[in-house]
Amino acid sequence: MATFTIRGAVARSIPSFYDELNRLFMTGEDWKLGPSLDALDDLLYGGYGALQGDDAVRVVWSDHAVSREALGRETTAAYYREKLRHPETYSREHFSELLAQLETGTGQTYFDIILEIFAHHPGIDLVLD
Incomplete structure (x- = not known):
């Protein structure tokens, strides 16, 4: 199972959260995700980027409390x-x-909505660290 780590200390705003997603999941793609909850949902379906072809992955959100506060x-x-x-x-x-x-x-909150979106994708194991 592939593991990806969202750096919560870096994801301190909506734009920086999507910058972090792009760093993790869009390497090698010639386009980037925009700051959109729909784009996050689409990404987690795994049709492109680093998630393409993976049936199950773990996403560890380190320092998630920083992001929780920032996206509150x-x-x-x-x-x-x-x-x-x-x-x-x-x-x-x-x-x-x-x-x-x-x-x-x-x-x-925006953070709560993000967690809800992750929860709708059973192949993504989100670990709040």
């Missing part, structure tokens, strides 16, 4: 507010609801 409520609220600035592209109702949930303490 504040970052997530800013992410939702940015989506709300573009109602021509994103659902105002949807992101307003997500922001309200976050502000009342019932919503998921």
Whole structure:
């Protein structure tokens, strides 16, 4: 089983998280993942990059507490507010609801959403270290 390590001390923002994913999984590809939860989900299906052809891999997220804090409520609220600035592209109702949930303490953080996406891929063993 191949093992990949996300460096949590480096993944301190949404862009730096995707930079870390690109470092790990997109070496040798002539394109990179953009900062998108859908792109993360697509990557974990394993059709390209370092995951291509692997049925099962382990991803160790070292110093995950650093990333958990960095991708927490504040970052997530800013992410939702940015989506709300573009109602021509994103659902105002949807992101307003997500922001309200976050502000009342019932919503998921960006970090929580990442963990949920990993959990939907049984061939990926995510280890928080």
